[in-house]
Amino acid sequence: MMPKLLFLKNLEDALKDCDIPRAERTEILEDYAQMIEEATVHGDVEAFIERLGSPKSMARTFAKDMPRKKQRSEKWVAVSPFIALIIFFYAGFAHDAWHPAWLAFLLIPVIAILSERNALLETLTALSVFVVLSVFMIVGTYWGLWHPFWALFLLIAGIAFLQGRHWLHKLFGLYTFAVVVGFILYVLLIEPMHDFVLLVFLPIPIMGLLSSELDGLFRQKSRQALRRFLGFALFAIGLLVIYLYLGINAGLWHPGWLLFMLIPIAGLLHTQWVEKVSVEPVAYTPFIAVILFFLWGEYGNAYAYSWLVFLMIPITAILFSKD
């Protein structure tokens, strides 16, 4: 592909990824097309495109510069730790439900995500971790159904698939949703469960790999994307194997599921240290807090105190805020 067309295509993809509105996108692309045209007239096109830098970082600059209407929602973000604390204490003291009332602390990142007002699918993806965790905890705590509801965590991957541009991405997403719902219903309704049923999950990491290749083809970076997804798929499969082993042999469905918290943590570490994209420290805290809360609560028999670790979320947000 010609350098101009390739640059404009990559820029268009990057702008879409950053949720720049269509009208803005069109204008930006037209302007860059004109600039490159002028550079061509001056015989400077390749050097000019090189000087412009990576479309991805350009798109991020535009995204940061987009006008935001979030004064009102910022107030909700600021007040969310107090709302969470009130719900937690009320449920704890009035109904002796310290667990799962700690889930109220997840309102803090949830409100922060909603206040960002990103595109619907991106918001759903960001929320999915917290929604899945909440449903899983409630179902597990009140009905003891840690198994088969652990499969809900795969919906996070399902939603991520749906964000892809290729029609195959949508198909992968629908398959994941169908498998999760089908598996849960199967385990709940049909006894005994045959182990071979677990094979329905096998295509999901494979789809993860294929999905990365589709993305790679879109962005001319297939090898890098493939490596990343290969690493994550192997990591996720490894954790799944360990979890199933702990669950089947030691009955540690809970708190063994905490292993899955390592997936978003690894994702954030990879983004920060390998892709060199800055990650707010507060992004790590919900996952670290959940792990510490349960380990301290479960093995230190101290749920009455372990909720304190959730305070690390607002404290980190305040201490490391760039504003």
Added chain:
Amino acid sequence: MNAQFKKGVLDLVLLHIVHTGPVSAYDILVKTSSGLQVNENTIYPLLRRLERDGYLKHEKQQGEMGAPKKVFLLTDVGRSHYLERLEAWRTFQKEVSHVLGGADDA
């Protein structure tokens, strides 16, 4: 020079380039980067912001190659903003020079 410092004066530089007359984004980028060591990634987004803030406007001009070309101009608000910023910059420059007057001897 510190990137943050450059960022602070870059809008003045762009307004200065545009105040001379209608100029295309390409010319603005070339003129800016030929005089200042700045990341060219930052210039066009800043240009858009200045337009959004009402300091710049654009119009289509018949180009030499036939195709109409988008060029940027100062608005009336932009012109007075430019003059204010320029005045502020000159005052700041004088004040800093005054303070650093003997810095070369140090």
